[in-house]
Ligand SMILES: Nc1ncnc2c1ncn2[C@@H]1O[C@H](COP(=O)(O)OP(=O)(O)OP(=O)(O)O)[C@@H](O)[C@H]1O
């Protein structure tokens with residue numbers, strides 16, 4: 543178009559210059575023969591000018607209807623899809639190049655929309671089945687508590703009441719039965735806690751992490767005293783979260799740090815550093831540490847690395863912690879890079895939590 547316009551302007555300029563020159567030649571009063579030739583030249587130039595103008599107008603009309611209008615149509619359709627009408631088909635008849643381009647765009651739209659629908663359906667299905675599973679875990683563990691309590695208490699009553707008639711072996715069997723029932727009660731309680739995260743105790747507010755830690759330490763005060771544990775801490779910030787769950791989080795991590803201690807008295811440090819819109823917390827200890835090859839496994843529910851008679855527990859603590867942190871939009875992991883926790887030994891766990899708005903801080 544640009545080249546055409548330049549050629550047209552150059553041609554018109556040439557015609558005008560020639561007409562001016564012929565007018566100047568006529569002003570010099572040439573002979574009749576020359577004057578007649580100049581006249582014919584003028585007529586020829588005017589005719590050429592008219593033809594060129596007609597060509598220009600014709601070309602403009604062709605460009606308008608054959609190119610600009612279909613491009614406009616295509617733009618309009620693409621804009622409709624971009625605005626959210628994903629079922630809007632994209633199609634232009636002419637010219638052939640634009641028709642081909644529009645069919646490519648339309649098949650791309652079609653594929654993206656189908657993939658998106660499949661993903662949306664799957665997400666919906668996952669959400670539904672997840673909800674059902676949580677509900678199931680809750681109902682099952684809740685309803686199991688009652689019969690289990692009966693088993694435990696009646697077995698204990700059996701022992702108390704008929705103790706004189708029972709020999710040592712019978713007493714030992716009863717002891718195993720009571721122990722099994724108690725362990726199952728612990729498991730059920732842990733499962734209930736686990737299924738409650740994000741479902742029952744859900745409300746979030748601005749929580750002072752330092753206060754949550756204080757409550758956790760208070761709850762663990764007997765264990766801390768018995769084991770001679772020292773807990774140090776950075777200045778802990780306020781975060782957006784659920785007070786009860788954040789307390790549970792600190793409590794589980796500190797409980798682990800104390801439980802998996804080495805022969806030295808436990809030393810635990812709770813750290814916090816800001817990174818963008820989140821706070822990264824850490825819990826480092828000087829205990830027996832975790833082999834980095836188990837860094838993922840320990841967060842799975844009921845997964846433990848040690849026999850129960852050496853270190854008691856159900857293996858749900860870290861799974862619960864991870865669920866709590868993820869419910870808050872953060873992540874929890876075992877730090878494989880830091881060499882140990884405190885004093886170059888032990889383990890360091892890190893987790894992120896969203897910072898409370900600066901207004902709230
Ligand atoms: N601070 C730690 N030092 C060393 N090992 C740890 C530490 N924390 C967790 N682990 C390992 O990860 C496993 C899983 O921890 P988790 O808290 O889930 O279970 P648990 O403490 O054994 O049982 P529960 O917390 O349910 O009473 C533990 O059995 C232990 O092997």
Ligand SMILES: [Mg+2]
Nearest residue numbers: 798855859860
């Ligand atoms: Mg634990």
